[in-house]
Amino acid sequence: MSVAQPVRPVPANPLPTKRRMTRKQRRLGLIAAAGAVLCFAAGLVLFAMRDSIVFFYGPTEIAEKGVAPGTRMRLGGLVEAGSVQRGPDQRIGFTVTDGNNAIKVSYKGLLPDLFREGQGVVTEGVFEGAGSFRADSVLAKHDETYMPREVADALKKQGHWQPGGADAPAPAKP
Amino acid sequence: MIVEIGHYALALAFGVSIIQALVPFWGLVRQDRALASVGSSAALIAFALVALSFAALVTAYVRSDFSVGNVVANSHSAQPLIYKLTSVWGNHEGSMLLWVLILTLFGALVAISHNSLPPRLRAGALAAQGLVAVAFLAFTLFTSNPFERLSPAPAEGQDLNPILQDLGLAIHPPLLYIGYVGFSITYAFAVAALIDGRIDAMWARAVRPWTLLAWTFLTLGIAMGSYWAYYELGWGGWWFWDPVENASFMPWIAGTALIHSTVVMEKRDALKVWTILLAILTFSLSLLGTFIVRSGVLTSVHSFASDPARGVFILLILVFFVGGSLALFAWRAPLLRQGGLFAPVSRESALVVNNIFLATACATVFIGTLYPLVLEMLTGAKISVGAPFYNATFIPVMVPLLLILPLGQSLAWKRGDLLGAAQRNAMAFGLAVLAALALIAFTKGGPVLAPLGIGLGLFLVLAAGFDLAERIVPRASGWRAALSRAKGLPRSAWGAALAHAGIGLSIIGIAAQAWSTEAIAVLKPGERLASGRYTIVLESVTPRTGPNFRAEVARFQLFSGGRELAPLEGSKRIYTARNMPTTEAGIRTDGLSQAYVSLGEAQDGGVAVRLYDKPLILLIWIGSIVMAAGGVLSLSDRRFRLAVPKRAAPATAAAQPAE
Numbered sequence: 001m002s003v004a005q006p007v008r009p010v011p012a013n014p015l016p017t018k019r020r021m022t023r024k025q026r027r028l029g030l031i032a033a034a035g036a037v038l039c040f041a042a043g044l045v046l047f048a049m050r051d052s053i054v055f056f057y058g059p060t061e062i063a064e065k066g067v068a069p070g071t072r073m074r075l076g077g078l079v080e081a082g083s084v085q086r087g088p089d090q091r092i093g094f095t096v097t098d099g100n101n102a103i104k105v106s107y108k109g110l111l112p113d114l115f116r117e118g119q120g121v122v123t124e125g126v127f128e129g130a131g132s133f134r135a136d137s138v139l140a141k142h143d144e145t146y147m148p149r150e151v152a153d154a155l156k157k158q159g160h161w162q163p164g165g166a167d168a169p170a171p172a173k174p
Numbered sequence: 175m176i177v178e179i180g181h182y183a184l185a186l187a188f189g190v191s192i193i194q195a196l197v198p199f200w201g202l203v204r205q206d207r208a209l210a211s212v213g214s215s216a217a218l219i220a221f222a223l224v225a226l227s228f229a230a231l232v233t234a235y236v237r238s239d240f241s242v243g244n245v246v247a248n249s250h251s252a253q254p255l256i257y258k259l260t261s262v263w264g265n266h267e268g269s270m271l272l273w274v275l276i277l278t279l280f281g282a283l284v285a286i287s288h289n290s291l292p293p294r295l296r297a298g299a300l301a302a303q304g305l306v307a308v309a310f311l312a313f314t315l316f317t318s319n320p321f322e323r324l325s326p327a328p329a330e331g332q333d334l335n336p337i338l339q340d341l342g343l344a345i346h347p348p349l350l351y352i353g354y355v356g357f358s359i360t361y362a363f364a365v366a367a368l369i370d371g372r373i374d375a376m377w378a379r380a381v382r383p384w385t386l387l388a389w390t391f392l393t394l395g396i397a398m399g400s401y402w403a404y405y406e407l408g409w410g411g412w413w414f415w416d417p418v419e420n421a422s423f424m425p426w427i428a429g430t431a432l433i434h435s436t437v438v439m440e441k442r443d444a445l446k447v448w449t450i451l452l453a454i455l456t457f458s459l460s461l462l463g464t465f466i467v468r469s470g471v472l473t474s475v476h477s478f479a480s481d482p483a484r485g486v487f488i489l490l491i492l493v494f495f496v497g498g499s500l501a502l503f504a505w506r507a508p509l510l511r512q513g514g515l516f517a518p519v520s521r522e523s524a525l526v527v528n529n530i531f532l533a534t535a536c537a538t539v540f541i542g543t544l545y546p547l548v549l550e551m552l553t554g555a556k557i558s559v560g561a562p563f564y565n566a567t568f569i570p571v572m573v574p575l576l577l578i579l580p581l582g583q584s585l586a587w588k589r590g591d592l593l594g595a596a597q598r599n600a601m602a603f604g605l606a607v608l609a610a611l612a613l614i615a616f617t618k619g620g621p622v623l624a625p626l627g628i629g630l631g632l633f634l635v636l637a638a639g640f641d642l643a644e645r646i647v648p649r650a651s652g653w654r655a656a657l658s659r660a661k662g663l664p665r666s667a668w669g670a671a672l673a674h675a676g677i678g679l680s681i682i683g684i685a686a687q688a689w690s691t692e693a694i695a696v697l698k699p700g701e702r703l704a705s706g707r708y709t710i711v712l713e714s715v716t717p718r719t720g721p722n723f724r725a726e727v728a729r730f731q732l733f734s735g736g737r738e739l740a741p742l743e744g745s746k747r748i749y750t751a752r753n754m755p756t757t758e759a760g761i762r763t764d765g766l767s768q769a770y771v772s773l774g775e776a777q778d779g780g781v782a783v784r785l786y787d788k789p790l791i792l793l794i795w796i797g798s799i800v801m802a803a804g805g806v807l808s809l810s811d812r813r814f815r816l817a818v819p820k821r822a823a824p825a826t827a828a829a830q831p832a833e
Contacts, residue, residue, distance in 0.1 A: 034530045041534045044567040052562030110774035113755040
């Protein structure tokens with residue numbers, strides 16, 4: 001048995017061999033094209049993952065993890081009751097708390113309809129260090145009974161989670 | 175009583191769907207034609223039963239029957255009739271019933287159409303469709319029953335979420351669901367072909383109208399949802415790359431690829447295995463979308479209070495149908511006969527390139543949507559992936575595709591002439607480049623990418639127009655000959671040109687948003703605010719009472735460059751039942767642009783006002799409508815009718831819902 005010797009199939013006629021070759025070439029070409037596009041996209045995705053993704057933190061996580069000032073992130077928690085202050089030019093300040101720690105947020109613009117003291121909020125912006133945060137957007141939600149899941153988790157971690165009202169539609173009042 | 179009938183009909187439909195899923199399959203195995211044809215009757219009965227059930231729920235809503243828990247939670251006796259109707263699907267349970275209704279409707283349509291279909295293919299498709307119906311009927315019955323009674327019945331309902339009390343919501347979910355769920359048919363046909371182990375151009379011809387139909391509705395549904403978010407949420411944004419939006423966008427991209435690959439299969443009998451895989455993946459993405467929306471695993475601006483138990487159920491459905499069909503694919507696909515060869519420069523190769531790019535674009539959206547979920551499971555870190563990610567990934571993948579689209583459009587089948595195709599598009603390209611350069615010069619110092627985007631959009635529109643003209647107006651012939659040539663051109667050619675021009679229009683609208691401007695101020699009556707080309711003057715703020723809300727309505731005069739336009743009104747509403755505020759934006763259309771006013775809180779004797787100038791924004795949605803019109807035109811193509819010489823059933827049945 002001469003296994004080492006490569007066995008060449010003898011073509012019955014020249015045409016099928018040629019066709020098989022073109023089929024193989026075509027397929028290789030196709031795979032190369034698809035591979036190139038996929039690699040291009042994978043490169044874009046990896047690049048974008050580094051720069052354009054923001055992390056979500058609660059006030060306690062910011063304190064514990066030692067988030068560097070200047071970091072872009074989302075901050076979530078409860079709007080502390082009585083903390084909302086309105087300044088001129090649509091400037092608004094409020095405190096976001098998870099019960100143990102709190103961060104002062106400054107924002108310029110219109111607040112969403114469902115922004116209320118004592119309710120959950122998610123803001124996106126830049127952490128400025130020393131417990132202050134400059135938000136450039138305050139996210140609106142569609143439903144007043146809805147608690148942003150991140151906020152609910154952050155509150156649960158701090159043991160300030162009261163179920164009912166937030167995660168289930170209120171039972172019908174007779 | 176009616177409510178119980180509805181519940182009972184739904185349970186019966188569940189039983190009938192089990193028959194629809196199992197008996198034809200058994201007939202296929204036993205080679206028994208009578209058994210295999212049971213699927214058609216079962217599909218019709220299942221649809222009739224679900225329709226009865228849906229009608230029962232609609233009746234409960236219209237009558238404000240507050241002994242039904244679902245009606246109490248989502249309706250109010252003071253709601254106008256139209257919102258009582260839309261409340262039916264403005265909640266989880268009701269929208270699942272709508273989902274199942276459309277699913278069984280498509281099953282019934284397959285049952286009554288396609289009489290020329292090979293019986294084995296139809297039996298297999300109906301069985302697969304039946305299996306999907308079984309899963310979703312079980313889900314609706316066991317986790318999301320809309321017919322549950324309350325005792326004692328409350329006197330008044332809790333009202334529909336005010337943000338959903340809007341005409342846009344009346345049409346958005348049904349359109350979207352017809353699109354989403356319509357892809358179940360292509361999935362069912364793919365599964366049937368795999369079971370049968372055979373696939374040919376006939377299959378592609380049978381599947382293509384369904385794909386077009388689903389795609390057309392999905393296009394309209396996404397556009398409608400985007401317009402609804404634009405005017406109802408009051409932030410002036412029209413697309414947020416939100417998980418729920420992506421959930422409908424991914425099947426759209428995959429469906430677009432599927433439309434193009436079925437053309438190759440139909441014309442050239444090639445790309446079969448890939449087309450089957452694509453059909454499976456498209457519906458899998460629809461299922462994934464349903465999972466994302468219904469389980470609330472991903473935080474989204476669209477998130478409503480949701481129940482994790484339901485999420486697990488849908489996850490199981492998802493795993494079963496995606497995993498099952500992919501396993502079937504792995505097992506049976508090697509049996510499918512390989513397709514023909516084709517030359518590297520040809521229409522079919524261009525369509526393969528289209529598929530590569532669209533699949534990649536879809537993958538980037540997929541990664542962006544699910545990466546946060548995976549990362550949180552693995553590390554516990556919470557992240558959000560927003561517009562910057564998609565701008566850096568999705569757009570760079572789409573731009574080359576759109577740039578070469580006109581080339582592919584003018585390449586011939588089998589053997590194309592690249593140079594000739596380039597020459598045919600040179601004029602459109604030149605004009606588009608000139609327009610972009612002129613725009614850059616004109617808006618010196620402004621955004622640079624936006625004029626290029628407008629150039630790209632213009633290129634697509636012009637190239638589509640020129641391509642048609644070239645086919646219709648041969649050199650040296652009169653308009654009479656041109657007219658008859660225009661008539662002779664297949665409708666699908668018109669449809670393709672229209673759809674491609676529609677993308678171009680949307681891109682122009684999207685790019686033009688780089689020049690949108692925004693200004694905020696607290697206004698007292700008589701004071702003015704300017705943004706971009708528009709200036710508003712606050713006239714008055716007056717209270718007004720609606721059927722189930724109180725409103726503060728601010729009335730503005732609107733000026734554009736010294737010319738006074740019709741006044742506009744924005745308002746803040748408080749819906750009394752939930753004590754929930756909403757903002758109703760005031761929008762004035764000015765040509766293709768819009769002035770958009772959104773109100774903030776009343777303060778210091780004035781009211782906070784945000785004014786946007788949205789140049790050419792209407793083109794975004796006009797482009798989508800043009801795309802959908804292209805889909806409808808393609809649907810009316812003769813060759814879908816020619817497929818059945820005896821009866822005109824398939825094309826008309828497929829085209830009817832589109833009208």
